[in-house]
Amino acid sequence: MEKPNTRPNEFELVSRYLEPLVLDQEAAACLKDDCAVFGVTAGHEVVISVDTLIADLHFFKNDPPKQIAQKILRVNLSDIASSGAEPKFYFLAMSLPSTIGIDWIEQFCLGLGVDQANFGISLLGGDTTSTPGPLSLTATVIGEVPQGKAIRRGGASEDEDVYLTGVIGDAALALSLIKTNGLDSVSEDFPVLLDRYRLPQPRTVLAPDLRQIASACIDISDGLAADLGHICTTSGIAADIKISWLPISETARVLLREDVRNWQTIISGGDDFELLFTAQPQFSNAIKMLSKEKNIQINRIGKTKKGSGVNFFDPKGKHFPVKKSGWQHF
């Protein structure tokens, strides 16, 4: 039977596309109740992250719907990981403009399903409404952490090491190139950068170990400079970072050879969703082993010290001024 690409009504949307995503039928009551009800593992606390993504502000309207679905989950999963918690469930509030049809919804729900499997989470509920505005998604992701073991921004002390997972700057470089050259050009010439913007890799597998190791942790969403600033302000310390120690991709290296000012984008740009954490020097071997075991690079990028503020230094030990202080949400 031919399937016209019209909007399903709310009943169809829920029964045909969303219900299959519910793995814990009892908690979610098959999405038939207004509330979800669930228990918490003994000796654990609940960890919750809420984030909104809006079309053409936080993703491109014509991005593949599968990746939009994954991104709304992943920006929250990254927050959950930064707390050292393990994700369990999510709620999704979707405001859909009238241009969204069945094909889009099918692909979007496919993306949700793929990441449910990738990260071991299940849909528990949410809300669906139409909007005259842009496509807007708010996810509430629920995790668990052993009581008192959540990692906070404010736990860092002086004389600790500062670490970063993965590489940074690719997502911000993609956005910067799109601004100058347009989306199509970047999509053709720098697909890897664009993927890094569209599909962050939340470091959820590191969370259980990090809560033994890290004194403070944050995920880089506003940019390295701003997010390290958040740790320093909340913890009441300062940090010195060597830019030659910053882990960057091969593509970022090429772009830096073309224009050294790209360092600014790498240091200040957001959307990396890598974990930035502090740890006492005694954990340096444990961190090396963790990196090897999970096959995720974890690099030391600097040290904390008494004082306030974040300073960056070039290879000659000269102070490297950072121009803008990260993403302002509005």
Add this chain to the structure above:
Amino acid sequence: MEKPNTRPNEFELVSRYLEPLVLDQEAAACLKDDCAVFGVTAGHEVVISVDTLIADLHFFKNDPPKQIAQKILRVNLSDIASSGAEPKFYFLAMSLPSTIGIDWIEQFCLGLGVDQANFGISLLGGDTTSTPGPLSLTATVIGEVPQGKAIRRGGASEDEDVYLTGVIGDAALALSLIKTNGLDSVSEDFPVLLDRYRLPQPRTVLAPDLRQIASACIDISDGLAADLGHICTTSGIAADIKISWLPISETARVLLREDVRNWQTIISGGDDFELLFTAQPQFSNAIKMLSKEKNIQINRIGKTKKGSGVNFFDPKGKHFPVKKSGWQHF
């Protein structure tokens, strides 16, 4: 000092307006972490409701900001109450158009503060972003319920009584009058109806008793006919309702004398946020006492029976056909 009515930046918004709403500083980490972390009372489960309200779809753009704030909390608090749970915390995701200034935000946060006190809840986190679209709010409200005691839609059996709290129809009548006569006219002639639309009264104080009494419960957001339909479908039963038993306001009674077709609006219209529940006949005295104790009217409006579907009957016992089946969310 004069205070220009411009938009505060995100930092000001959080530190000046939202932080004072955080009562549980440790759980919310003063809104400085991406996640909130909280424990759950021993022997209890977590109950979560997520709802989105969009300007000019779910409230009027120029409604008093204080009442918009209260409404986004209350539509969720009503869901929490319908589960028999007690509310604890909330998260708020706000997407603000550029027209929103400091005065609006001050009033909005005042509304949040008032209802935090009214309902014993605290802000734990959320997200704030700008939007080129309409003002959009998504609240995640967290409650607790003793383990296994949550009331669900699917728990009703045949030969139970059907009850309704408060009066119904006022909110839908307000909307219907606004459609014909305009907002200003209704605001002048029927302020009580308009208030019922703008400021629902979630029946949170009934929740602890209802979980001993009710076999199924739902809050009326889609309309009596549709929401009772949800209970019947999920429980696998039918219900017969006497329209002469439906509790309505004095204003609704006047409007019915003018036009008897207003019964359709009362029965099918949404936004009442009263609780509709079923209970075994043995609880009829307990329900009378509860109503008296809490000073909230609770009326028996009909009975459940074997079968499927909801039927309404007029005072002569004649079948009363209901024309539309409630609110379609898109």
